[in-house]
Amino acid sequence: MPSFSIHLAVARAVDAARTPLYFVGALAPDAMDYPHKEHLHFRTCDNRADELVKLARATDPTDDFAEGVLVHLFTDWLWDTTQLTRYRQHDQSDDWWRSYQSHTGEASSHIYYTEPWAQPLWQAMLAVPQGEFGSIAGIAPQDITNLMQGEMRRVQRVRGPSTFFPPELVADFVAHAAQAYVAWRCLHDYCEVE
Numbered sequence: 219m220p221s222f223s224i225h226l227a228v229a230r231a232v233d234a235a236r237t238p239l240y241f242v243g244a245l246a247p248d249a250m251d252y253p254h255k256e257h258l259h260f261r262t263c264d265n266r267a268d269e270l271v272k273l274a275r276a277t278d279p280t281d282d283f284a285e286g287v288l289v290h291l292f293t294d295w296l297w298d299t300t301q302l303t304r305y306r307q308h309d310q311s312d313d314w315w316r317s318y319q320s321h322t323g324e325a326s327s328h329i330y331y332t333e334p335w336a337q338p339l340w341q342a343m344l345a346v347p348q349g350e351f352g353s354i355a356g357i358a359p360q361d362i363t364n365l366m367q368g369e370m371r372r373v374q375r376v377r378g379p380s381t382f383f384p385p386e387l388v389a390d391f392v393a394h395a396a397q398a399y400v401a402w403r404c405l406h407d408y409c410e411v412e
């Protein structure tokens with residue numbers, strides 16, 4: 219995964235006018251542990267692209283939580299096949315995951331401290347009542363709250379930016395991911411009316 223702030227930035231670039239619940243949905247799929255998380259992200263499927271299309275067709279675009287979940291899973295797919303792949307080529311050590319996480323944490327923290335929308339958005343997301351959260355099999359509302367609270371503490375502890383995922387690269391990824399998502403969503407049942 220590209221880091222929580224990058225997920226929020228992509229979700230925002232897709233549609234900044236949606237409610238905080240949409241942004242909760244845009245983090246929620248990470249509120250579970252391995253190996254279930256891999257399954258939810260379709261990483262264990264033979265054809266991840268097809269599974270994402272099936273989910274897109276089953277997702278009501280007026281359901282902010284569900285639409286946020288879809289943006290998250292699409293963004294991870296794009297990130298895994300571009301930036302994560304690039305990272306794995308750069309670091310082939312056994313404990314690559316640790317340094318990778320420190321780079322994505324730095325990139326996340328940099329967004330948190332430099333983008334004026336970031337801190338108010340975290341507060342707005344934490345204020346959404348758990349009863350409004352949509353459902354994802356295997357994830358309880360409290361898991362999502364724990365994820366958001368834990369991640370906010372984490373971004374506050376770290377300082378970016380990351381040298382491997384610097385702000386310019388992250389901004390390019392965010393813009394490209396949002397454009398790609400809007401085009402892909404339009405192919406699969408939902409076009410934004412201009």
Ligand SMILES: [Zn+2]
Pocket residue numbers: 219247248259290294
């Ligand atoms: Zn994820």
